[in-house]
Amino acid sequence: MSGLTEAQIAFYHENGYIAPLDVFTPSQAADMRAELEALEASHPDAVTGRNRNNVHYVTPLFDRIAHHPTILSYVESLIGANILVCGTTLFVKEPEEKGFISWHQDAKYIGLEPYNWVTGWVALTDVTIENGCMYMWPGSHHAGELDHLDTFGEDNLLTRGQTVQNVPEDETVPLIMRAGQFSLHHPWVVHGSGHNLSNDRRIGFAIQSYIGTDVDEVLGDIYVQQARGTDDYGYHKHTPRPTQLMQDQDITFRDRANDALKEIFYSGAKQVGKY
Numbered sequence: 001m002s003g004l005t006e007a008q009i010a011f012y013h014e015n016g017y018i019a020p021l022d023v024f025t026p027s028q029a030a031d032m033r034a035e036l037e038a039l040e041a042s043h044p045d046a047v048t049g050r051n052r053n054n055v056h057y058v059t060p061l062f063d064r065i066a067h068h069p070t071i072l073s074y075v076e077s078l079i080g081a082n083i084l085v086c087g088t089t090l091f092v093k094e095p096e097e098k099g100f101i102s103w104h105q106d107a108k109y110i111g112l113e114p115y116n117w118v119t120g121w122v123a124l125t126d127v128t129i130e131n132g133c134m135y136m137w138p139g140s141h142h143a144g145e146l147d148h149l150d151t152f153g154e155d156n157l158l159t160r161g162q163t164v165q166n167v168p169e170d171e172t173v174p175l176i177m178r179a180g181q182f183s184l185h186h187p188w189v190v191h192g193s194g195h196n197l198s199n200d201r202r203i204g205f206a207i208q209s210y211i212g213t214d215v216d217e218v219l220g221d222i223y224v225q226q227a228r229g230t231d232d233y234g235y236h237k238h239t240p241r242p243t244q245l246m247q248d249q250d251i252t253f254r255d256r257a258n259d260a261l262k263e264i265f266y267s268g269a270k271q272v273g274k275y
């Protein structure tokens with residue numbers, strides 16, 4: 001299975017992201033959205049609040065997406081052949097809500113070191129400027145870690161409302177994608193997204209993140225799934241993959257993983273947010 005081209009890899013290293021990448025057809029994405037919405041109807045709490053985290057532990061649908069061979073080949077081009085999935089987040093922006101994501105770097109509070117990892121983001125709906133697509137600040141990853149102000153803003157969809165200030169917005173680039181396309185971004189690239197001003201939902205599924213087996217977690221414990229290759233480091237607890245929707249043992253496990261994640265997300269924070 002082919003991964004990124006040399007030109008795409010060079011673009012990623014220069015700019016800190018690559019998009020759009022083709023993975024699913026619009027019709028496959030529409031089926032996935034319908035499956036998600038059936039889950040939301042049958043299990044209203046399944047993906048809300050902190051349950052937006054690690055939905056791939058309880059749904060074969062999101063498990064399949066996170067382990068999709070085309071996606072893994074793109075990821076392999078950037079972090080090598082030994083790949084772990086260490087977490088996922090469903091980012092839904094409802095049309096009537098004011099949710100946004102402030103400018104931030106994924107690596108700031110996640111404790112994954114060294115930085116041999118990458119975040120993937122699958123568009124389950126078209127993502128546009130109007131409905132609040134992600135924007136990237138190209139090249140900002142070259143600066144390494146930047147200061148963030150923790151705002152804990154009510155409508156901020158990030159855990160702490162962590163915000164990099166004074167981002168030159170005229171230099172930022174929108175990642176416009178059709179449903180079924182995919183993007184990858186670097187641990188240190190500054191990115192964010194605005195309100196959904198459309199009359200439909202904007203749905204993105206982020207794999208946060210794909211890590212090389214050489215990546216440790218320095219703030220706590222994480223659980224992982226082997227996505228490709230072998231794990232000769234053994235830093236993390238490996239977990240099974242779900243075979244059916246919302247099985248009791250998988251829900252118990254997801255809750256345990258989210259408890260552990262909360263310790264990491266809010267490590268050293270002045271307060272705890274809703275995720």
Ligand SMILES: O=C(O)CCC(=O)C(=O)O
Binds near residue numbers: 120132
């Ligand atoms: O869904 C969004 O708009 C932003 C998601 C994000 O910040 C991420 O995946 O790292």
